[in-house]
Amino acid sequence: MMKKLLFLIPLLAATLTAMGQNEPVKILFDLTSKDPEVHQATIRHVTAMSASYPEAEFQVVMYGGGVFMVVPEQSSVTKEVQELVTRDNVRFVVCEMGLKRHQLQMSNLIPGVGSVPDGILELVQKQRQGWGYIKEGGL
Numbered sequence: 001m002m003k004k005l006l007f008l009i010p011l012l013a014a015t016l017t018a019m020g021q022n023e024p025v026k027i028l029f030d031l032t033s034k035d036p037e038v039h040q041a042t043i044r045h046v047t048a049m050s051a052s053y054p055e056a057e058f059q060v061v062m063y064g065g066g067v068f069m070v071v072p073e074q075s076s077v078t079k080e081v082q083e084l085v086t087r088d089n090v091r092f093v094v095c096e097m098g099l100k101r102h103q104l105q106m107s108n109l110i111p112g113v114g115s116v117p118d119g120i121l122e123l124v125q126k127q128r129q130g131w132g133y134i135k136e137g138g139l
Helices: 002-022 036-052 064-070 078-084 096-101 119-128
Strands: 026-031 057-062 090-095 114-116 132-136
Touching: 026 036, 026 119, 036 057, 036 064, 036 078, 036 132, 057 064, 057 119, 064 090, 064 096, 078 090, 090 096, 090 119, 096 114, 114 119
Parallel strands: 026 057, 026 132, 057 090, 090 114
Antiparallel strands: none
C-alpha cells in the first residue's frame, strides 16, 4: 500500500502542475506615467505578449498621468492603441477618478477604451482573482 502511495503522490502532483499550466494567463499592466517613452514601452509589451499568447488576457489600467496615453491629442501611441483595443484579449481601462482629476470625459479618449471607478481598486481586485501584475514605469 505504501509503495502505491509513493507512486501516486508524484503522479498527482505532476497532473495538477500540468493542469495549472493549461489555464490561460491573465496579466495586468499598471500605468501611471505621463512619459511618452513609458507609453511606447507599454505598447511594445502588450503588443508582443498578446500576439505571442492569444489565449491569454491582458488589461492596461491607467490612472494618474497614465490616462494621457489614450487621449489622442496628447498620445504618442494613438494608432497602436486603436489597433490593440480591437483584439479580443486586450483591454485598456482608465480610472474614472483620474479622468475627473484631469477634467477629461470618456469622449476625449480613443474609442474602445473602457473605464473603471477606481484604478487602484481594479488592480487589487484582479490580483485577488489570480491576475499577474506588471508595473510599467521603465524602459
